[in-house]
Amino acid sequence: MNPESTPQAGAANGLRKRATAFIVLVGVVSLFADMTYEAARSITGPYLAVLGASGAAVGLIAGAGELAGYALRLASGWISDRTGRHWAITIAGYAVNVLVVPALALAGSWPVAALLVILERCGKGLRTPARDAMLSYATRQVGRGWGFGLHEALDQTGATVGPLIVAAALALHEGYRFAFAVLLAPALAVLFVVVAARLLFPKPSDLEPVSTRIEPRGFARAYWVYLAATCAVAVGYADFSLIAFHFERAGVIPPAWIPVLYAMAMVLDGGAALVFGRLFDRRGMAVLVIAALLSALVAPLAFLGGPLLAAAGVALWGIGTGAQESVMRAAVAQLTPVQRRATAYGVFNLWFGVAWFAGSAAMGLLYDVSIPALVALSVAAQLISIPLFVRTARIERHA
Helix, strand or coil: CCHHHCHHHHHHHHHHHHHHHHHHHHHHHHHHHHHHHHHHHHHHHHHHHHCCCCHHHHHHHHHHHHHHHHHHHHHHHHHHHHHCCHHHHHHHHHHHHHHHHHHHHHCCCHHHHHHHHHHHHHHHHHHHHHHHHHHHHHHHHHCHHHHHHHHHHHHHHHHHHHHHHHHHHHHCCCHHHHHHHCCHHHHHHHHHHHHHHHHHCCCHHHHCCCCCCCCCCCCCHHHHHHHHHHHHHHHHCCCHHHHHHHHHHHCCCCHHHHHHHHHHHHHHHHHHHHHHHHHHHHHCCHHHHHHHHHHCCHHHHHHHCCHHHHHHHHHHHHHHHHHHHHHHHHHHHHHCCHHHHHHHHHHHHHHHHHHHHHHHHHHHHHHCCCHHHHHHHHHHHHHHHHHHHHHHHHHHHHC
16 A cells, blocks of 8 residues: 555645645735835835934834834733734734834834834734744644745745835835835735635644643753844844945945845845755754854945945845744744744744844944944854854754
């Protein structure tokens, strides 16, 4: 008898197909979402500069938005696990996440625009732990790294198209306000598709059966070492808003080409997510060492180089982001039990956000004082993460 024809094999194959369909559908939601808010992100720095914000203000706004969004993930993840209302929290978060973006067209001053930028990050923070927990159930069937990598690739398809849309708007000399206004269409598409996903997959947790093992109450030691490593990455990872602000202020890249560079980064992000995701399934945590080494080159190229080197820095920024968005999420799922998965993502994202805020604020302040000092901070933080990733891999292997 062909082993693939047994009832057990047929059921497993059907489960894998449903899991893949769920990942793709959630990926389409993320495609339209990224088309909306990543398009906005590609021009937020220059827009704030036009409205009169300083480099320090841009760094603080970017950091504050990430901090608020990541802090909200702790409560969101805990509530998701306690109530099981993953879908309700996900849908509410997406609504806030994308609808404030076209509202930026109405901002008359940089403080108002800053508030909307922070609200957008809060919407993302609200929905991310619940959504990632649901995705983690499906990735159990297809491979953690590959599943999150596939989702990230679809996600970044939208992140590529969106900046090109606003680049076209700027090239037509319609201005930043018009560019934000046209993003209402993909924002509405997000809400339509996420509701459809809720109707088609009401209980994604069925894709990953609950383990019968007795799990410890806290998270494993490897989880905490891994968290420390990713926080080091966050401290040293320059936000694109600050990079774009530098391009505008220093005249390194023409304004209309900044979103085009961002789109290029998003293409590389999606490709890197698939590659690093597959490598993660085969090689484990070691792939994050490679990602950290590449990320250490971003700041020197982007802030110290001319147009070609700056473009190379943006390319490496996109590759590093792809590794973060796929492998880092996959590793959290691998290191934590299914019953507390959303909480694990919430804790992870809280500390990652605190580190991101600290790094963004520091780099924003350093930009106005000493760009070489900014670069030194970024490189040092990335290199610090490497021995911690190695330590995580050793603990996990021994466990």
